[in-house]
Amino acid sequence: MLGISDTEGMLRLFHEVEVLGVDAISTGVVLAWMTEAFEKGLVSESEMAGLKPKWGDWKTYLKAMRFIVEQPTEFYRDLAMGVKHASNRYGGAEYALSFGGNEMPGYHTGPAAHLGFLTGARHSHLDSAGYSLDQKILKENRKPSVEEVVDYLLEEESWRQILSSLVVCFFARGIYNPTLTENALKTVGYGFSSDDLVKLGLKFSEIKTGLNLERGLRLKI
Numbered sequence: 589m590l591g592i593s594d595t596e597g598m599l600r601l602f603h604e605v606e607v608l609g610v611d612a613i614s615t616g617v618v619l620a621w622m623t624e625a626f627e628k629g630l631v632s633e634s635e636m637a638g639l640k641p642k643w644g645d646w647k648t649y650l651k652a653m654r655f656i657v658e659q660p661t662e663f664y665r666d667l668a669m670g671v672k673h674a675s676n677r678y679g680g681a682e683y684a685l686s687f688g689g690n691e692m693p694g695y696h697t698g699p700a701a702h703l704g705f706l707t708g709a710r711h712s713h714l715d716s717a718g719y720s721l722d723q724k725i726l727k728e729n730r731k732p733s734v735e736e737v738v739d740y741l742l743e744e745e746s747w748r749q750i751l752s753s754l755v756v757c758f759f760a761r762g763i764y765n766p767t768l769t770e771n772a773l774k775t776v777g778y779g780f781s782s783d784d785l786v787k788l789g790l791k792f793s794e795i796k797t798g799l800n801l802e803r804g805l806r807l808k809i
Contacts, residue, residue: 721736
């Protein structure tokens with residue numbers, strides 16, 4: 589999203605994200621919005637503490653990332669609140685890429701991904717894997733029904749609650765299906781059946797979603 593083609597620069601940014609302890613996806617979206625907002629004159633150089641960001645300029649992005657943490661000006665305090673908050677203050681909402689206030693990841697594959705970003709129990713790009721359904725549908729060259737998308741996201745989201753509870757990497761989700769997970773748990777003395785696990789995952793998902801709504805999450809793009 590930042591137009592960086594320099595390998596050293598990209599690696600330096602990756603390193604700085606880890607040093608600062610900020611989220612790489614959210615930071616990338618925020619910096620992209622910041623660059624376009626500056627280009628369009630919505631933010632001044634003084635508000636940006638002397639920085640003049642431009643696409644591909646990783647050295648300036650390194651400084652901006654640190655400013656988001658240190659917050660030397662009111663602009664960076666607003667930026668640290670996320671791209672939706674910043675665009676509400678300064679404008680540029682049309683290129684402030686977020687779903688329900690959460691910055692959008694790079695999996696811009698279609699409607700199932702978009703719905704998953706918005707409704708996932710953790711409100712995270714790792715929820716639901718809607719992008720997997722989008723990719724499958726794209727290969728099959730067809731249009732999904734609303735019911736198909738919703739059923740897929742609910743099933744995937746619910747099962748991920750089990751995988752998350754077991755600290756299983758989501759990249760291994762194709763391996764840890766209910767049957768394998770049931771058998772694995774038996775080896776350490778747990779007697780959950782596959783059906784038990786599926787129902788438990790759905791319960792976890794319902795509790796988390798209810799907590800999100802209770803704490804103020806509103807499903808508005």
